Amino acid sequence: MRWLLAAWAVVALLTVAAGAGPRARVAEPAGMSARELTAMFQRYGDTSGDWLGADRTASVPLPDGRRLWLFSDTFLGRPGPGGDRPRSASLIHNSAIVQDGDQLRTVTGGSPARPASLLSTGDNGEFHWIGDASVLGDQVQVLTNRIRRTGPGPLDHTLAATELATLTLPTMAAGRLRPLPLGDKVSWGSEVMTDGGHTYVYGSEAAGTMKFAHVARVRGADLGQPWEFWTGQAWSPRVDESARLLSGVGTSYGVRKVGDRYVLVTHENNLMFSADFVAYTATTPAGPFEGPHYLFRAPETDAGHIVYDADLHLEPARPGTLLVSYNVNDLDEAVAYADASIYRPRFFEVQWPLRQARRLPAAPAGVNATPDGSGTARVSWDVDGDLSYRVYRRDVTAGQTHFVRLPGDAPGRFEFLTNGHRYEFGVTAVDKRGEGAMSPVAAMTATVPPPPPPSTVRAEPDSAGKVTLHWAEVPFVQLFKIYYRDLTAGQRGRTGAGAYPGQSATVGPLRHGHQYEFTVVAVGGGGDSVHSQGVRATVVVATPPAPGTPSAQPRPDGTVQLSWPPVAPGLAYKVYQRDATAGAADWGTPGITRTTQFRSRPLEHGREYEFVVAAVNDGGEGERSPVVRVRAQLAPPGAAPTRLRAEPRGTAVELTWRSGATWHWIFRRDLTAGEREFTREEVGAQGHEATLRNLVEGHEYEMTVAAFNPGGTGPQSGPVRVKVGSALPTGLAVTATGPGTARLTWRETRTELLYRIELRDATTGEPWRADPYPVDGNTYEAVLLTAGHRYEFRVRVNDLTTPPVAVVAR
Template identity: 75%
Template sequence: MRFGLRWLLAAWTVVVLLGAAGAAGPVAAPVTDGGTSAAALSEMFQRYGDTSGAWLGADRTASVALPDGRRLWLFSDTFLGRPDPDGARPRTADLVHNSAIVQDGARLETVTGGSPARPASLVSAGDDQFSWIGDATVRSDEVQVLVNRYRRTGQGPLDHALAGTELTTLALPTLAAGQVRALPVGAKVSWGSEVMVDGEYTYVYGTEAAGQMKFAHVARVKGTDLGQAWQFWTGQEWSNRAGESGRLLSGVGTTYGVRRVGEQYVLVTHENNLMFSSDFVAYTAASPTGPFEGPQYLFRAPETDAGHIVYDADLHLDLARPGSLLVSYNVNDLDEAVAYADASIYRPRFFEVPWPPKRAKQLPAPPAAVTAVPDGAGTAGVSWKAESGLSYQVYRRDVTAGQTHFVRLPGEAAGTFRSEFLTNGHKYEFGVTAVDRRGESAMSPVAGMTATVPPPPAPTLVRADPDNAGKVTLHWTEVPFVQLFKVYYRDLTTGQRGRTAAGAYPGQSATVGPLRHDHEYEFTAVAVGGGGDSVHSKGIRATAVVAPPAAPSIPSAQTRPDGTVLLSWAAVGPGLGYRIYQRDATAGAQDWGPPGLATTTQFRSRPLQHGHDYEFVVAAVNDGGEGARSPVVRVRAQLAPPGEAPTRLRAEPKGTAVELSWRSQATWHWIFRRDVTAGEKEFTREEIGAQGDEATLTNLVAGHEYELAVAAFNPGGAGPRSESVRVVVASALPTNLAAVATGPGTARLTWRETRTDVLYRVQMRDATAGEQWRTEPYPVDGNRHETFMLIAGHRYEFRLQVNDLTTDPVSVTAQ
């Protein structure tokens, strides 16, 4: 299974940003001065999971009272959404590895990381890692939360390893997430099973997984700041070195509760000295560091009668009714199909028991003559002298595994008992108690033995059921005294020879995948028993099937100022890719063309043609191919005009032209000009835009002053203009114009050119005769001009014209 993984590590030891994910939910269980009942809390979470539409179920279930009266519930693996009408958990339900629920009076609200459209874990980890929530404590201005980070070591649900413990903070009263920082406490113990403030210290309890056992550890900090230096209990004294932390007792869960009740410290845990136990037990001590005595059996979870498993425990002493302990625990199922078929399974449960427990003044005597004898099949025969009228309970302790306390074995006996699930070469101790209507006796003297356990037989694979999501569920027959199996596969289609490990699985089934569509695989299984691993089972074959995914719902389309369109849609399912098709409806396009690709539920198109209507569809893709396309969404592309004006405009006259330069991020620009000399009041835009950040203006009037400006433009329009500059176009008029009579009826004009690319028009008149100015018919090139047929004695005036400018006149009297 690939969900609700905390229960697996609880049963097997083989191995903040904040954003509301849902609106305020149903009415919560009332908390009064008299406390809250276990039934009310269990019902509160069942009702919220059924009706909130935000939270389907979770495990861990730590609770912290906030200073303003609210309560913060912290969870690890959490399913989001709402159940199907038949009460099943949808296969498409989002899973995050940690979350919270804020209880404000009678209202509940789910809190995750990410966004409502894309929820994420409250505390995120790196790639191929995830974080499970530990306990928390409240300081004056913040909630400090311990989180344990795990890395994946394989494909199976048990294939994880502790990577370290981190501390994150939530600000009060806003619960805004602070930084997550690693604590220098090593990776042997998952710290945060419990946080208990007691006197001048805050005690932090943790769990060490070692083989098939779990051991409690304790550390402390001075005051209430978990970010300060930690000290670790070695078993004899406090040490500053995490590696010297010592074991307190065995058989705790990943989560357990510790609180001071009266003069005693009470530790409540799921019974983990025995796999898949239905019992919850208490240990007591006079000190936070122990030694702890017990166990005292508190409660048997009824969910195990339906084949479910229970795990983890936490004390909620501030919610308990007077004279009782209030304990939460978690429920799941080894069969993934069962867990998905009923969303109510994977939700917190609560029980309450009177405390301190009452004891009878007179109890039966313990049995005598207890013996324990191993057999060759991996079991032990326990016998004792039985008496009529009494029933008996058998207890066992695995000395070799370091088990610190005896565990009660399921079932009653009347003189003989067969103990199963032993480990080869381990030394065990057995004790027996007598039970009558008055209660249970003290334990008998113990009997010891060393187990002889052969490797188990290989399981028989009986069925391989492919689903339509690329997964294959394997089923095998029961193997006596075996609860753990390793699964392997090889891809026959690709000719794979060696086997690929698919992980370790408890129970009698495993779901492997996703696998490649239309590939045939061979699967084998290995039984893991107290005598080691069996040989591989005979292979069973199946062809993986991946059905194309369903069509996404109609996407939303949001135009962007850069001319792109941002598409968003609801996820069809986990692990899918998407193809996005578009066509230009304004241009009459009928074909969708090649698709864009996305691995998330958002896609941004390339810049589109401004003012055109575009149509988009989205299709989900998996190994089985492309699914049906979504309904069409239509949107008009809009490109915003440039928002910034060009800067540093410069104008340099080059003859009758002007060279412009400027700075701008845009590509195209309009040039605006105004002829100041001609008295123009308004700017005129050039007809052709300029590409880049420079341009040359021609067709200017020599000698005129111009005011110039530049503005960037795109299909959406023109942006703001730059600051204007003024420039005077150089005059083309020559200087030093002179006229000399050169002979009868002739004269010569000479001048000095200011430019060499100019043609001149010569104008003249007979001043003596009172003649008007007339222009010679042909333009003149160079710096001289000869004129003829002048009347002797008449005075003539001459001038040169360039464009609409003329020089001052000069005169000469003809000979």
């Protein structure tokens, strides 16, 4: 029920405010009526397919003539066939719509397949609600309230900070968020208004059951510059000296200069669940403000809905009118989901300035207010039968600055008082000409006992793990606290499930199959009641339906990216796969994800695989989606190896290189032999080094390396050249050593070789003959030579032969 947070902000336990309106001065055609704007957003919510509804509704005119609409909690998707909001609809905490003429475009964060809040905290326990904004150069500066969750209930959250965000024009790309040194007492950004040489920023402070307006300013138009705060008498740089302007503002309100006066428009928040919107006026941006002037009564409350927030939009308004937006919701979750049109902006317009008749009824006399024992005030006055009357009340103890109009038009009892608070009551008379001045006030101090606990509490579990509680109305009580304990788990103490207005609340999701006991506490002006009698319910979580057919996209790394439509928020999903090429029947062990996307492990290139998806909740695994089939594809490596090095090692060559791949082909060509084309080695090399053998000794080679995988061969590295060493000795020499003997010597290029010695008697023309015994080392002794004959010698290694040397025997 997170999406009801903004609606329930009117309960006054909410501790944040957000704001209205643009302040970039651009020429923009005026004249959109309230009816046209309301219809525009209803139509867009029904047909866009992405934006389903939202609240807040600040607007900013852009320099290029477009208009930016800013929203807080936003539902995404499209309505169901009956106009309902699907339970699977995604909720994000802020978004925007860009209006270009009659064309609208939704702006969010994340990706089209997985949209997210436009401004994200990166923390599931915190989120941003949008404040007002203004244009500065090529950026939109947006004030946001960072909200921190404090518990499981819909009202369990608090203001953490006010931050300044930027959206880049014209794309609306979100920039960095900058924390502002403003503390957590006032949620700034209810309104941003440029006036003269300053930009004024209005905020809202929650204090008990009241909300108070504050104002600050910066010099010029940059909201990132130092702020000054109105103290009630002067401007101060200290945020802790900010003073209250007036009470009864909503979570957002609008302030603009209209003519020679400043007009503040707000939902009437001095009274819980009011249907009224009011205006206050002042001669300076900091007040003092006079009013209230009642502008409009929202018709949606007649259907049991609630209304809240007010944003003032001057630029698109028709001449001579105030154009105001407000938000609508319902405290009953089932009602709000049954009709997607509820949670969308509404607009109204009123003529301004208001006209007032010259002659009005006189103020009533004899006004008297007395407390009674039931926690109400009994108010009476002298009645004239030709007139009707309106009763106003001010809570002096709570610091209420202005009177609020109460329901009812005759002497009687007026309820919803707080114990020990001092109240003032006034009465006005109304005839066909209008409303007259207020009577002298009558004061009293309320005596309010604690309320009785709610009776006839009943619990209705649904099939989604939630339990809806209903209880009878408790007089003079509008807020209730819910508690539960898990009987199946043996829980003894109670767990708070939050505070709720109205006569119903939905708690959960809870554990499937567990029995819980629920109690309800009434919160009244005299304190909390005792706990109601406990009511029990066993939680049921039906397994979720099957997801729609997944989409499957093969990726270059051999994986498959799957995505599918969400079934409902908060579910996990199991993803099964099998090898269709191999004809596998077993789906194997599934992968698990908490999103609607999944990437498989690397698969075998060229083979077909089948995938199915099943949603999982506390009740178990649901039915599987239709099967999707896809062929795995592995792209060849895209990068060539680098830093290829070649080192001769005798008649072999050692290659090393750098690469992110595992397997590589080696290519070579023999430059000495005149080869022009590279030849690939028959066996691939694993790793990043290899030794090439079977090379021709003494030949120069050029070599390259390329990575490969089942998808193909990547680009080749730059070539390197290397000359293969020779095993032939050098420095061959022969010397006659005695009668019939000679010594042959040489320098070895490699050790541990065996040499064949070939010789011939050149004097007789003898052909070359080989000594039958191989020789190691670097010397050879020849014997039985014929004196005076010339002998030639040479050495053979690995089919290579040295040039001959000669000697004449003694």
